Structure formats: structure tokens, C-alpha cells
Amino acid sequence: MRIAVVGAGYVGLVTGACFASSGRDVVFVDVDEGRLEKIRRGESPIYEPGLSEMLRRNLDAGRVSATSDATRAYREADAIFLCVGTPTGADGDAELGAVFACADQIAEALRERDAGAAPPLVVVKSTVPVGTTHAIGRRLSERSGGAAFRLANNPEFLREGSAIGDFLRPDRVIVGVEDEDAGALLRDLYEPFTRHGGAGVMALDIRSSEMVKYASNAMLATKISFINEIAGLCEAYGADVEAVRRGMCADERIGPHFLFPGLGYGGSCFPKDVRACLEMGRRAGVATELLAGVDAVNRRQRARFAERVAARFEREGGLAGRRLAVWGVSFKPNTDDIREAPAVDIIRALAERGAGVTYFDPEAEANARGALGDVADAAPDPYLAAVGADALLLCTEWDEFTSPDFDRLRRAMARPIIFDGRNVMSREHALAAGFELYSVGRPDAARASVEVRTRAVAPPVARQGIGAGAELGRRPKKNG
Ligand SMILES: NC(=O)c1ccc[n+]([C@@H]2O[C@H](COP(=O)([O-])OP(=O)(O)OC[C@H]3O[C@@H](n4cnc5c(N)ncnc54)[C@H](O)[C@@H]3O)[C@@H](O)[C@H]2O)c1
Known part of the structure; x- marks a missing residue:
């Protein structure tokens, strides 16, 4: 399975590195070329204990890459994890500009996908106000000309400073899904991390x-x-x-x-x-x-x-x-x-x-x-x-x-x-x-x-x- 992780920040980097550690192919997408360059050198753009070592190991194993060519990365991905920032906007609400900019690029890539390819799973991992994941789904449908995709919400609970351990051994993994295939894909992706205990994947x-x-x-x-x-x-x-x-x-x-x-x-x-x-x-x-x-x-x-x-x-x-x-x-x-x-x-x-x-x-x-x-x-x-x-x-x-x-x-x-x-x-x-x-x-x-x-x-x-x-x-x- 090929995973595109969009937003190589605290959440995206840890998510991508941990999925790569479980054997998945991960491509990081970001608008910040400096961050991508560091990843290619096997360096973490942020300080998080254990992250640089994990990135380097998976880079050496050929499971990690980084690109600013978002459309291509989305075209080839089986799952796309949106991990871009959602900072406070002027009115106190979450600023969703980056999330929707990514959605538009994903829609463009959906239009160009091989007709025979399985529909990708688009996972909103960024923290977003209730209703946003559905709004992203509507936007993807409208702007891709009705292309097929699966949609999920998957909030992240890692804590900076112990993020790798939190991701590898989660108390629970929350997934918001409305079709069984999306739920099954996410269960499969998280299985290496939930088999050790905790409440496992909870589908809501x-x-x-x-x-x-x-x-x-x-x-x-x-x-x-x-x-x-x-x-x-x-x-x-x-x-x-x-x-x-x-x-x-x-x-x-x-x-x-x-x-x-x-x-x-x-x-x-x-x-x-x-x-x-x-x-x-x-x-x-x-x-x-x-x-x-x-x-x-x-x-x-x-x-x-x-x-x-x-x-x-x-x-x-x-x-x-x-x-x-x-x-x-x-x-x-x-x-x-x-x-x-x-x-x-x-x-x-x-x-x-x-x-x-x-x-x-x-x-x-x-x-x-x-x-x-x-x-x-x-x-x-x-x-x-x-x-x-x-x-x-x-x-x-x-x-x-x-x-x-x-x-x-x-x-x-x-x-x-x-x-x-x-x-x-x-x-x-x-x-x-x-x-x-x-x-x-x-x-x-x-x-x-x-x-x-x-x-x-x-x-x-x-x-x-x-x-x-x-x-x-x-x-x-x-x-x-
Ligand atoms: N930091 C945490 O501890 C934490 C924990 C749980 C959830 N979250 C949530 O996860 C999300 C990401 O948080 P973070 O702290 O990792 O953010 P971050 O600011 O560290 O990283 C965001 C990344 O997204 C990139 N980006 C911005 N716009 C982009 C675009 N259009 N296309 C591609 N890349 C783009 C930025 O360059 C940056 O590298 C937020 O919604 C946050 O609330 C964060």
C-alpha cells in the first residue's frame, strides 16, 4: 500500500514514519521545500525524540520519499492522509485554508487517475470542526467531476515529546467512516499498532x-x-x-x-x-x-x-x-x-x-x-x-x-x-x-x-x- 502524507509537520512526520516502519511505502508532500529536503537527507525538520532515526532507517530501506509534486503523489496513492495545520483563524474558528487547498489538489489528481485503479482513501487527520470532513468530501466530488474515492476522519491524539511511542501504542484509534471498506482499510493500516493492547480501532x-x-x-x-x-x-x-x-x-x-x-x-x-x-x-x-x-x-x-x-x-x-x-x-x-x-x-x-x-x-x-x-x-x-x-x-x-x-x-x-x-x-x-x-x-x-x-x-x-x-x-x- 502506498500512502501519501500531506503536511510534514509534527503529526504528518510521525504518522508517515510510523506507517513506513510497519512496512508501508510513504511519500511526504509539503509546500515547504526546505522540510522536504531535510527528509530526503534523513533528518527530521522538527525535534521529536526518535524521529530522525526512524526517518533515516526507513529512507535507507527505500520506504520513505518526499515530494512537492502533490498531484503525482495523490495520483499514485492508495491512501492520502491530510495532516496540514488548522490554526486559529481571525474569528477564533479553525483556519481551514490549507485543508481545502489540499482537497482541491486531490480532486485534480482524482480526475487524472487510471480508470481501473481502486478509489483512494482520503483520510482527514488534521483536527477539523464538525462537518468539515463531509465538506471536503463534497468538494472532492464536485471538483473531480464525480470521481470515486473513499472518505474518513481519523483524529490524532499523539503528544509532542512522546509522539512516536503514542502512535505505535495508541490508547485507541478513532476512525470516522461511513462505508465498510474505508473502515477495513484503516483497521488494516493500524493493526500493527493496536495488536499490543488498548481499545483498538473504534469506528464511529x-x-x-x-x-x-x-x-x-x-x-x-x-x-x-x-x-x-x-x-x-x-x-x-x-x-x-x-x-x-x-x-x-x-x-x-x-x-x-x-x-x-x-x-x-x-x-x-x-x-x-x-x-x-x-x-x-x-x-x-x-x-x-x-x-x-x-x-x-x-x-x-x-x-x-x-x-x-x-x-x-x-x-x-x-x-x-x-x-x-x-x-x-x-x-x-x-x-x-x-x-x-x-x-x-x-x-x-x-x-x-x-x-x-x-x-x-x-x-x-x-x-x-x-x-x-x-x-x-x-x-x-x-x-x-x-x-x-x-x-x-x-x-x-x-x-x-x-x-x-x-x-x-x-x-x-x-x-x-x-x-x-x-x-x-x-x-x-x-x-x-x-x-x-x-x-x-x-x-x-x-x-x-x-x-x-x-x-x-x-x-x-x-x-x-x-x-x-x-x-x-x-x-x-x-x-x-
Ligand atoms: N502537533 C500536535 O501535537 C497535534 C496532535 C494532534 C493533532 N494535531 C492536529 O494535526 C494537524 C497538524 O498539526 P501539526 O502540529 O502537525 O502542524 P504543523 O504546522 O507542524 O505542520 C503542518 C505542515 O503542513 C504543511 N502545509 C501547509 N499547507 C500545506 C499545503 N497546502 N499542502 C501541503 N502541505 C502544507 C506545512 O508546511 C507544515 O509542514 C492540526 O490540525 C493539529 O491540530 C496536532
Whole structure:
């Protein structure tokens, strides 16, 4: 079976490489010639663990190629997977220009196919608003002069950073199909990955399949905003959200997954998919207040973090002229993707207040330079980023940031102040090394939180001044 994968991005590259690994012939199609050239050299155009090796292996085996000749690739393919981007458009809805541009090219190729060839399967893998796959089907029919094809929706659930493992061992594969042959073809294609367990291939109607993707991402985004809202309450009332989280997650009905407080969600999926749900609701006159709240909490979370940093320096003359180090720019660890990354907004907000920012990211530096330009400087090493800094902000929980050499860090920095936006650093070690440590949803200021607990009416800790954490930094706990 020959598969054309359109859109050599995070989803397309992983999809194509994994299908090739299971013995299929895969041709990548993209409008970005630079990406195609890298694939031909056996290099991944994006950073994703294991992807370059997988591409090279399959290239050497002759199962992978890359072309900008879309019409030819579609003419010869048995299955075409649409994996192009569907970013947020001007009105908050998904921007479907790339998807429909591809559909038009596929229609052109359908007209030119051999009359005797089996109709190809056109699979919409991009995340698209409900009804889009059918609209693509109608467009293919109209513009190909009624040529035969099969149509399916097949949303992708991989996570950047662990995308290959997710694709090879999926919890489930959702396919939206309306004819048995399309379902059988997709079952066959995914069989190497579903035979190991999980729920296997679940065949739904096309509209429900499209909706599963939005509902899943909206649910995950809701969990993140929920715990961040609880973290805000914990901060104000002196509770520790990490302890709260453990306590609530022990309830089987709640469970331990995806309830980590931090700087909120980012990336190319959750923010845009929540917004697309809001837009679907608006168009249909269906209220989506919960998801509007999820979006609002998420936007506020990163702004609040920048405000906390600014508040810490307020009584010392503000942020102007301060040096800040930022560890991590990618929206999550193990990816170079900075789309809608909290760190980018936080860096911009702090630079606007006059701070000089130096950042380090293990993989996202090139993308960060593109997005941040002159707003901030990049450093080649986390400790170099910290040299002379008045504070360090941990924005992405890359493993290497979780247990730094605190003594070395303290020597490098001008002031021993850390804002841990992901709650991954050891409080005990940071405090023992003499740092003031601020995290999310935790009582940074021991004295202030004790005061809160003993008062009849508790004023929020934040209004008492975050700076009380300095006391804690100088008097680490005995067992720390
Ligand atoms: N990134 C993720 O983690 C993830 C996970 C699940 C689903 N999705 C969904 O998958 C889709 C793709 O996301 P992505 O992150 O891989 O996008 P991406 O931006 O990384 O890649 C898209 C690719 O499509 C190419 N492209 C654009 N227009 C084209 C055209 N007309 N013809 C050929 N190629 C074209 C671009 O050059 C780019 O290489 C989106 O709908 C997204 O919501 C993404």
C-alpha cells in the first residue's frame, strides 16, 4: 500500500514514519521545500525524540520519499492522509485554508487517475470542526467531476515529546467512516499498532469522530485550568496545591492524570481547539460557558506569573534594569515547539516592564529566536543564562532543570530568587541553598501562610507581599 502524507509537520512526520516502519511505502508532500529536503537527507525538520532515526532507517530501506509534486503523489496513492495545520483563524474558528487547498489538489489528481485503479482513501487527520470532513468530501466530488474515492476522519491524539511511542501504542484509534471498506482499510493500516493492547480501532460516524478530538482536548484543557484555579485559591489561603492534588487524586473518580498546576496549557492544540469549540458553540447558539472559563483561566495564569515576578521587585524599584533568566521556552518538555508557549508571553510581558531577559532551552532556541527577536537573548547553557540574574524563572519542566546544582546557580546569579512555574524543583534543596523559591499554588511565605491560618478573616497572601519568602529562604527547614 502506498500512502501519501500531506503536511510534514509534527503529526504528518510521525504518522508517515510510523506507517513506513510497519512496512508501508510513504511519500511526504509539503509546500515547504526546505522540510522536504531535510527528509530526503534523513533528518527530521522538527525535534521529536526518535524521529530522525526512524526517518533515516526507513529512507535507507527505500520506504520513505518526499515530494512537492502533490498531484503525482495523490495520483499514485492508495491512501492520502491530510495532516496540514488548522490554526486559529481571525474569528477564533479553525483556519481551514490549507485543508481545502489540499482537497482541491486531490480532486485534480482524482480526475487524472487510471480508470481501473481502486478509489483512494482520503483520510482527514488534521483536527477539523464538525462537518468539515463531509465538506471536503463534497468538494472532492464536485471538483473531480464525480470521481470515486473513499472518505474518513481519523483524529490524532499523539503528544509532542512522546509522539512516536503514542502512535505505535495508541490508547485507541478513532476512525470516522461511513462505508465498510474505508473502515477495513484503516483497521488494516493500524493493526500493527493496536495488536499490543488498548481499545483498538473504534469506528464511529464521521461527525462523532471529529467531535471526539475536540471533546478530548477540551476535557484535558479543563483539567489543567481547574487545578490552576484551585492553585490560585491555595496561594491565597496558604494551602499547598501539591498536597491538595495528592489528596484529591487518590479518589478513584478523579484519578492522578493531568492535574498538575503550572503556567497553563500551550502548544498548537489545546488553545486553538478550545477556541474552536467556543466558535462552534457561538455559531450553533449553544452555550459554552465552561470552556470560555477554561480559556480565560489559562490566559490569566501566565499573566499572573509575570505579575508575581513584577510584584516581587515592586518595593525595590521595579523590574526596569533587572536581569532575569528564563529556563525553558518550548510549550512543554521534549519538543522544540513554541506555539502559544506560556514562556513566550511571560518573556514579552517582563521585557515590556524593562527587564533584560536571557533564556535557555535545550531544543527550542532556534524557534524562540524567531518568535522573540530582540526582545530577549539566548544563552547556550542554563547556568550561563543565569549569570548576573536577579531572578530565575523556570517556565518549561525539561528534566535537566528539575535538580540543578543550586550552589553553582547561586554563585552565578546576582540574587538567589527562583520562580518555579512548574513546581518541579525541590523546595528543600532550593531553600537549603539559600534561595527564595516561589512556585504555583504553594505557600511560599511560611510566616504569611501561618498568619493566614490563624486569622479569623484571612487576607490573601499575595496582598501581604510575596517578599516574605525571603525569610523562608534564609531559614531553611531542619529536615531540608
Ligand atoms: N502537533 C500536535 O501535537 C497535534 C496532535 C494532534 C493533532 N494535531 C492536529 O494535526 C494537524 C497538524 O498539526 P501539526 O502540529 O502537525 O502542524 P504543523 O504546522 O507542524 O505542520 C503542518 C505542515 O503542513 C504543511 N502545509 C501547509 N499547507 C500545506 C499545503 N497546502 N499542502 C501541503 N502541505 C502544507 C506545512 O508546511 C507544515 O509542514 C492540526 O490540525 C493539529 O491540530 C496536532
